Amino acid sequence: xxxxxxxxxxxxxxxxxxxxxxxxxxxxxxxxxxxxxxxxxxxxxxxxxxxxxxxxxxxxxxxxxxxxxxxxxxxxxxxxxxxxxxxxxxxxxxxxxxx
Amino acid sequence: xxxxxxxxxxxxxxxxxxxxxxxxxxxxxxxxxxxxxxxxxxxxxxxxxxxxxxxxxxxxxxxxxxxxxxxxxxxxxxxxxxxxxxxxxxxxxxxxxxxxxxxxxxxxxxxxxxxxxxxxxxxxxxxxxxxxxxxxxxxxxxxxxxxxxxxxxxxxxxxxxxxxxxxxxxxxxxxxxxxxxxxxxxxxxxxxxxxxxxxxxxxxxxxxxxxxxxxxxxxxxxxxxxxxxxxxxxxxxxxxxxxxxxxxxxxxxxxxxxxxxxxxxxxxxxxxxxxxxxxxxxxxxxxxxxxxxxxxxxxxxxxxxxxxxxxxxxxxxxxxxxxxxxxxxxxxxxxxxxxxxxxxxxxxxxxxxxxxxxxxxxxxxxxxxxxxxxxxxxxxxxxxxxxxxxxxxxxxxxxxxxxxxxxxxxxxxxxxxxxxxxxxxxxxxxxxxxxxxxxxxxxxxxxxx
Numbered sequence: 117x118x119x120x121x122x123x124x125x126x127x128x129x130x131x132x133x134x135x136x137x138x139x140x141x142x143x144x145x146x147x148x149x150x151x152x153x154x155x156x157x158x159x160x161x162x163x164x165x166x167x168x169x170x171x172x173x174x175x176x177x178x179x180x181x182x183x184x185x186x187x188x189x190x191x192x193x194x195x196x197x198x199x200x201x202x203x204x205x206x207x208x209x210x211x212x213x214x215x
Numbered sequence: 216x217x218x219x220x221x222x223x224x225x226x227x228x229x230x231x232x233x234x235x236x237x238x239x240x241x242x243x244x245x246x247x248x249x250x251x252x253x254x255x256x257x258x259x260x261x262x263x264x265x266x267x268x269x270x271x272x273x274x275x276x277x278x279x280x281x282x283x284x285x286x287x288x289x290x291x292x293x294x295x296x297x298x299x300x301x302x303x304x305x306x307x308x309x310x311x312x313x314x315x316x317x318x319x320x321x322x323x324x325x326x327x328x329x330x331x332x333x334x335x336x337x338x339x340x341x342x343x344x345x346x347x348x349x350x351x352x353x354x355x356x357x358x359x360x361x362x363x364x365x366x367x368x369x370x371x372x373x374x375x376x377x378x379x380x381x382x383x384x385x386x387x388x389x390x391x392x393x394x395x396x397x398x399x400x401x402x403x404x405x406x407x408x409x410x411x412x413x414x415x416x417x418x419x420x421x422x423x424x425x426x427x428x429x430x431x432x433x434x435x436x437x438x439x440x441x442x443x444x445x446x447x448x449x450x451x452x453x454x455x456x457x458x459x460x461x462x463x464x465x466x467x468x469x470x471x472x473x474x475x476x477x478x479x480x481x482x483x484x485x486x487x488x489x490x491x492x493x494x495x496x497x498x499x500x501x502x503x504x505x506x507x508x509x510x511x512x513x514x515x516x517x518x519x520x521x522x523x524x525x526x527x528x529x530x531x532x533x534x535x536x537x538x539x540x541x542x543x544x545x546x547x548x549x550x551x552x553x554x555x556x557x558x559x560x561x562x563x564x565x566x567x568x569x570x571x572x573x574x575x576x577x578x579x580x581x582x583x584x585x586x587x588x589x590x591x592x593x594x595x596x597x598x599x600x601x602x603x604x605x606x607x608x609x610x611x612x613x614x615x616x617x618x619x620x621x622x623x624x625x626x627x628x629x630x631x632x633x634x635x636x637x638x639x640x641x642x643x644x645x646x647x648x649x650x651x652x653x654x655x656x657x658x659x660x661x662x663x664x
Contacts, residue, residue, distance in 0.1 A: 144223055151478045156230045158480060162223050163231055170259060173268040174366030177375070179483055183234075188362050188481040190369060196478075 127203075130195035132178070134168040140199030141165055147196035159183040160197050255485045262359045272360060276453065279347045281446035284424050287339035288442075291589070294338065298331035320526060321519050325575075329518025332571040333510050337421045341503045344420060348385065349498035353489035357382050361481055369476050371461045372468025374403035376479060377410075381460065384414035386502060388618055389625040391416075396629070400477040405635060406464050408626055412618040412643045413456040413463065417506055418566035419613050423449050425570070429593040430606040448610075456614050459646065471638070509621075510567040517568050521561060521575045535576045549648065550608030550655030552600070559612065564620045569613070604658045608651050615647035 134140050142164045145152050159182050160166070166182040177188040189197075261267055305327060309319050351357065357379060365375040376398050384391030391411040398404040415423065427448040432441045468474060524534040532540075539546075539553030546552045554576050562569035574592070577599050596605075617640040618626070627636040 145227070147478075154478070154480065156227065159234065161231045161234050162227055164234070169256070170263055172362050172365055173263060173265040174363070176366050176369065177362065177481070179362065183238075186483040186485075188365070188375075188483060190365065190375070190476075190479075193478050193480075 128198060128200045131166075131168075131180070131189070131197040131199050132191040132194040134178075134180075134199065134201065136168045136170050136178070139165060139167040139202040141202060142197060143200050144198045145196055146198060151193075151196060155197065158187055159185070165202065166199070253485065258486055259359070259483070262356070263362055268363045272363060273450070275351070275356070277446055277450050279344065279351075280424075280449045280453075281443055282347060283340050283344045283420075284428060284446050284449070285442040286343045287421075287424065288428070288589070290339040290342075291335055295331070295335035298335055302327055302331060317526075321522055325518045325520075325522025326515050327518075329514045329521070329568065329571045329575065330511060332574065333514045333567055334507070336425060336570075337510060337567055338503070338507060340421045340424055341417060341506060342499065344417065345386070345498040345502040346495050349494045349502070350489050350491070352382075353487070353494050355484050355486045358481060358483050362483060365481070367461055368464070371406075371464035372403075372474065372476055373406050373464040374398045374400060374476065374479055375481055377403070377407040377460075377464070380407050380411060381414045381457075384411045384416060386417055387506065388412055388414065388416045388622040392622060392625045392629055399479070400474075402468070402472050402474045403477065405472055405630070406467050408629060409467065409635070409639050409642060410460045410463050412622065412639070413460045413615065413646075415453055415456055415614055416566065416619075417502075418510065418619065420449075421567070422570045422613060423452055423610055425589060425592065426606045426610055427452075429589050429596070430603045432593075452610050452614055455611070459615065459650075463642065463646065510565055513565040514568045514571065517561065517564060517572065518575070521572050524561075525576055539576070548655065549612065549651035550604055550658060551612065551651070552605075554599070555609060555612075559616060562619075563617075566613070566619050604655070607658075608655055611654060612647050612651050615643055615650055617641075617644045617647075 128143060130146075131140065142160055142162050144162055145155055145160065147155065164182060166180050169179045169181045169186055171178045172188070177190045178194065179186050179188045180194075262271055302323060306319070306323050309323060360382070361375055361378040364378050368375045368377055377395075379397065380391050380394040383394040388411050391414065392408050395404050395407045395411070398407055424445065427445040428441070431445045431448055521535070524538075527534045529537065535554070535557055538557045541553065542556040543553035546554075546556045555573060558569050558573035558576060561572050574595065577595055617623075623636055623640060626639040627633065630636065
């Protein structure tokens with residue numbers, strides 16, 4: 117998936133921008149109500165480190181490793197989570213992307 | 216620090232502190248699995264990659280069906296022979312005891328013969344299919360299937376969890392409808408409920424397997440080859456049902472149940488080696504015996520009713536023959552006949568008994584033909600004008616037609632709405648009539664059969 121230059125510069129963007137293998141730090145949730153509640157329940161809490169693990173063969177959803185569990189989110193839903201891309205993730209962890 | 220569109224609320228801080236505490240406790244008491252021992256990522260890469268994900272799904276489905284088709288053949292024959300030997304003995308005993316002809320008819324030709332049919336045709340495939348399916352379930356494969364197929368559900372405006380409720384439907388549609396409770400959005404739950412019937416349930420699998428085996432074996436000769444070809448036909452029917460699910464879900468979310476897919480999450484749990492012994496016991500007792508007992512409980516009275524209808528003669532014909540005569544034109548339009556439609560209507564209580572009812576009404580009164588093998592089924596159907604095209608129409612109608620009474624009752628319990636219960640029966644029936652008429656027309660046009 118293409119990353120926008122702007123997001124690249126700031127390093128902050130919606131979760132769906134993480135390519136498989138990349139890690140990020142949750143900085144905030146843009147959803148409200150039940151969706152926000154559910155994301156918090158699953159451990160998408162500000163300050164959490166997570167990693168995009170793999171994408172579905174049809175392109176969506178993407179599975180994220182968060183606190184030892186693997187949770188799949190559709191891109192539209194993953195955009196409720198704002199992350200800062202972890203700088204080190206572009207090196208070592210990105211070495212094993214899917215496919 | 217935080218961008219304005221993502222305020223961190225007080226609630227967020229509370230949750231974060233709870234997680235921090237949980238984390239510090241977990242760090243003290245849990246030893247992490249070493250990455251080298253954990254094969255889950257490796258297996259996942261294989262099961263969900265663009266290259267191998269879908270082929271593996273199809274192969275798994277095909278393999279389970281092939282094992283069921285080939286493995287069920289022999290025990291089915293042995294059981295059939297045994298049960299029909301017992302029928303001869305029962306017959307003799309009742310005659311010796313001086314039972315009147317009608318009582319003998321209802322109990323032996325009606326109740327017993329239908330029961331023997333249900334048990335000998337259904338038990339072996341169920342005893343193979345259910346454990347295979349439970350093994351896959353236990354392994355953790357089903358969430359991967361949901362992961363692979365999710366984009367299609369999104370396209371259809373449905374919830375990705377629908378693939379889990381569909382998997383449940385392979386066992387029993389009523390169970391599948393209850394499973395729809397896991398879907399939070401009322402709109403998407405209704406879509407999943409209304410389309411669950413397009414997944415072939417266990418009550419219909421044995422019929423599909425029997426018919427495809429009979430009609431494929433007329434073309435392919437060797438046992439293994441015929442078994443594989445029959446499994447292929449069944450896979451084709453199953454896939455047709457899945458395509459129908461997507462199509463009807465898509466249509467529903469643009470008409471009756473307009474809306475966009477809502478938020479949901481899907482967990483991909485780590486793979487575990489299934490506890491084979493426990494799986495066998497659980498699937499045999501929980502599923503096989505349960506489904507078989509239900510089939511038997513429904514088949515016994517239905518067998519008696521069919522015998523009575525088949526032997527009550529009005530103006531020279533049995534009641535079943537009259538009904539079949541009225542429904543004949545509609546049946547022929549769909550590549551079937553009136554007797555098939557009567558069997559489907561009388562089989563409303565349970566799909567398991569549709570084919571036995573059809574066999575009973577084809578055999579008619581008095582004629583004591585032993586139906587102890589798939590060959591004799593083939594001979595009987597051919598004698599009533601069946602070709603491969605009739606078998607195809609029958610399988611499609613069985614796949615698409617109204618759900619059984621148990622499922623309809625469950626839909627009513629889950630929705631508390633007679634309108635949606637009616638829709639759950641009317642939508643599949645309309646689809647079945649349209650598809651079967653289309654296919655039969657195509658067969659007529661191309662001059663086959």
